[in-house]
Amino acid sequence: VSRQGGGDYCLYDPQMSADLREQTLLVADLRQAIDKGQLELYFQPKVDAKTLHITAAEALLRWHHPERGYVSPAVFIPLAERNGLIGAIGNWVIDEACRVAGHWRALGLRMRVAVNISGYQMRQDDLVPRIEAALTRHQLQPARFTCEITESVAMEDTKGTQRAFDQMRAMGLHVSIDDFGTGYSSLATLRSLPASELKVDRAFVSDLAESEDARSIAASIIGLAKALNFKVVAEGVETQQQCDLLMRMGCDELQGYLFSRPIPAAEMERLALAEPSE
Numbered sequence: 001v002s003r004q005g006g007g008d009y010c011l012y013d014p015q016m017s018a019d020l021r022e023q024t025l026l027v028a029d030l031r032q033a034i035d036k037g038q039l040e041l042y043f044q045p046k047v048d049a050k051t052l053h054i055t056a057a058e059a060l061l062r063w064h065h066p067e068r069g070y071v072s073p074a075v076f077i078p079l080a081e082r083n084g085l086i087g088a089i090g091n092w093v094i095d096e097a098c099r100v101a102g103h104w105r106a107l108g109l110r111m112r113v114a115v116n117i118s119g120y121q122m123r124q125d126d127l128v129p130r131i132e133a134a135l136t137r138h139q140l141q142p143a144r145f146t147c148e149i150t151e152s153v154a155m156e157d158t159k160g161t162q163r164a165f166d167q168m169r170a171m172g173l174h175v176s177i178d179d180f181g182t183g184y185s186s187l188a189t190l191r192s193l194p195a196s197e198l199k200v201d202r203a204f205v206s207d208l209a210e211s212e213d214a215r216s217i218a219a220s221i222i223g224l225a226k227a228l229n230f231k232v233v234a235e236g237v238e239t240q241q242q243c244d245l246l247m248r249m250g251c252d253e254l255q256g257y258l259f260s261r262p263i264p265a266a267e268m269e270r271l272a273l274a275e276p277s278e
């Protein structure tokens with residue numbers, strides 16, 4: 001894109017252009033990342049707040065770029081969403097997560113696998129059939145698979161998201177509402193979703209110890225979730241103090257650096273195998 005030559009664009013912003021160029025390059029690389037095997041799933045455990053046993057592992061995408069090194073999903077996922085690449089990437093994530101979870105199941109491990117589903121994916125009509133095919137391919141029960149969908153996407157209430165939720169319900173997939181508390185939930189909509197879990201956003205966890213306000217907000221979000229019969233998971237738990245407060249507020253499960261950072265599948269497997277079995 002050349003905006004210098006024409007003379008019509010007098011508001012030329014060199015910084016903007018550099019960002020755009022940068023993004024274009026990144027998108028081109030991202031297009032090839034799957035084929036070149038540069039994408040990898042890391043996993044982070046969710047643990048039961050009482051027993052601290054692993055209940056599930058959330059798949060988090062990692063991109064090892066040959067020259068730039070590690071590129072954060074917070075950077076490339078939004079980019080992939082805007083360029084339609086999230087379809088191919090999302091399909092790869094679903095299949096890879098099922099492959100790994102199928103392996104865990106074969107080892108006798110009981111934890112679920114949780115996969116982040118983007119707004120773009122929710123609006124595609126083949127999302128749930130694809131999940132179903134991946135589950136079949138890797139001999140996994142639907143109840144072993146959790147779809148993490150952000151609150152703002154879940155509240156969209158379009159034909160596409162409606163259909164996806166209906167199919168998820170019919171199949172018996174687990175649904176978790178991610179980043180809860182950051183969107184604007186209608187309680188009526190929330191209750192109508194096939195979700196069984198709410199994940200309290202890290203924003204409400206991070207300054208729990210320091211801020212009275214943060215504690216009241218967290219307590220009311222958790223109270224609301226429990227009143228509506230959701231299982232409540234807190235994300236971004238980094239300190240023992242946060243952990244203690246969240247347990248007292250009634251959180252069912254916890255996730256965060258205090259327990260484990262996101263780790264490669266093989267490490268996740270070792271962690272789970274090392275647990276005492278019930």
Ligand code: C2E
Pocket residue numbers: 044059060061072073074077093116117118178179235236237238255256257258262
């Ligand atoms: P998210 O789903 O809310 O995931 C939680 C993020 O918080 C992850 O960042 C995780 O590494 C980080 N985290 C976990 N525990 C802690 C903690 O104790 N402290 C702090 N400071 N951070 C913690 P990550 O892996 O960089 O992912 C960022 C976001 O990218 C995710 O947010 C999710 O929205 C998106 N994402 C990641 N993988 C995928 C994917 O496969 N598909 C889609 N659609 N989105 C993905």
Ligand code: CA
Pocket residue numbers: 058116148178
């Ligand atoms: Ca998530």
Ligand code: CA
Pocket residue numbers: 178179199201202235
């Ligand atoms: Ca989250």
Ligand code: CA
Pocket residue numbers: 179
């Ligand atoms: Ca988040």
